[in-house]
Each structure stands twice: as structure tokens, then as C-alpha cells.
Amino acid sequence: MKIQYLGQNCFLFTYNGKNILTDPFYNFGKEESGFDISAQNIDYVLITHAHGDHTADVKEVLQHHPEAAVIGQPEICGYFAHPNSIDINFGGSAKIDDLKISMVPASHTSSFPDGTYGGEPCGYIFRFPGKNIYFAGDTGVIADMALFPQLFGNIDLAVLPIGAHYTMCARTASFAAAELLKTKKVIGCHFDTFPPIKINHEEAKELFAERNIDFALPQLGEEFEI
Secondary structure (H helix, E strand, O other), X not given: OEEEEEEOOEEEEEEOOEEEEEOOOOHHXXXXXXXXHHHOOOOEXXXXXXXHHHHOOHHHHHHXXXXXXXXXXXXXXXXXXXXXXXXXXXXXXXXXXXXXXXXXXXXXXXXXXXXXXXXXXXXXXXXXXXXXXXXXXXXXXXXXXXXXXXXXXXXXXXXXXXXXXXXXXHHHHHHHXXXXXXXXXXXXXXXXXXXXXXXXXXXXXXXXXXXXXXXXXXXXXXXXXX
């Protein structure tokens, strides 16, 4: 699986030729990332919650790629009223070939910029042969994280918010990774986009290094493989 960071909680996951765009908010940093939605092939749009910094570019994605399927809670799918939607809820999963994407809880809030209720926030576990990725969405530390390795198996990679103010900070995220998720690899997200979530990069790296976790603070447009 290839993972490209596009800013905030927006990533492009590519698996077996299928492209999954998460929490579309790529326009904010597209000058640096070089991401051009019109030049992409988007098969799925995966949404964790309704806040504007996670849904701002959904309509543009669907204008360019009307065949793409929206994956999210019923309230999210209902809001966009896209004819090709896969509405799931906690305990449910979406299947894409041999990739299973399971919805798990998050601790946050969720409403659209116009005030419409957006359901409850969530994260996802990506499961494919031999690998499990935890895509946390916006969240604080929750006890449920300790259950994920037991329910789904070893967490090979966790994508965690680290910007504080609205989500976990690097300190609490490093604790969650080491003590609850039992993962050895983390990609940070939801940092530096706005003044309240500006972070000290060196301090964040040190916190994860102290727990022997392979930690990446991605640059816009940077790609990873697992």
C-alpha cells in the first residue's frame, strides 16, 4: 500500500490499483504538495467526520470523479447525497477486494460547517493480507485503542493526530501508540495547518524516539509504502 500525505487528515491511499482519498482537504496545501484532483483517479472517498477541514473538498472530488464511492456514516453519506455511497457505522466494514476497512470509535465532535449534524466521529482500521493500519481521524486518547490489536491483530502502522488543541498532542499520541496500540510505526497528521496546532517538530520526534517508535512528520506530498 502506498500512502501520500496531502495535509491535515487528507491522505491518498493506493492499494491494488484503487485510490482512496481520505477527509478531502487538499486544496489548502496544493501549491506545496502539487496535488491536482483533475489528474487523479479517485475510486473512494473515506470520511472520518464532518468538520470543514475534513470535508471542504468533497464536492470538488465528486464533480471530477462522480463514479467514486463515498464511505462514511449514514449522516455523512446522507449529507452529500451521492448516489454511489457505502454507509457503515461502528462495527461495520467496507470491503474493497481483499482490503477491509472497519469503522472504530474516536473521541471528538462532528458537525458540518452549516451546523448540520454529522453523526459521531470515527477512525478506521485498514486490513489487508499480513498488514493492519490504524487511521485514527481526529481523536483524543481512548481506552478502546487497547482493544484494536486484540480485535484486529498487530497494528503495523498508526496514522495519528499530534497537533494538540483539537486532538491528541505528540506526548499523548506517543503514549497511545506505545501503551495501547502497541505499534512500532507512526505517521503524524493534523499539525501545523493553523496557528492553534503548530507544533515543535524536534520535541515531537524526541517523544516518539523515547518510546522506540519509528515516527514520521510528513511533508506535503510525501509518500510512504507499507
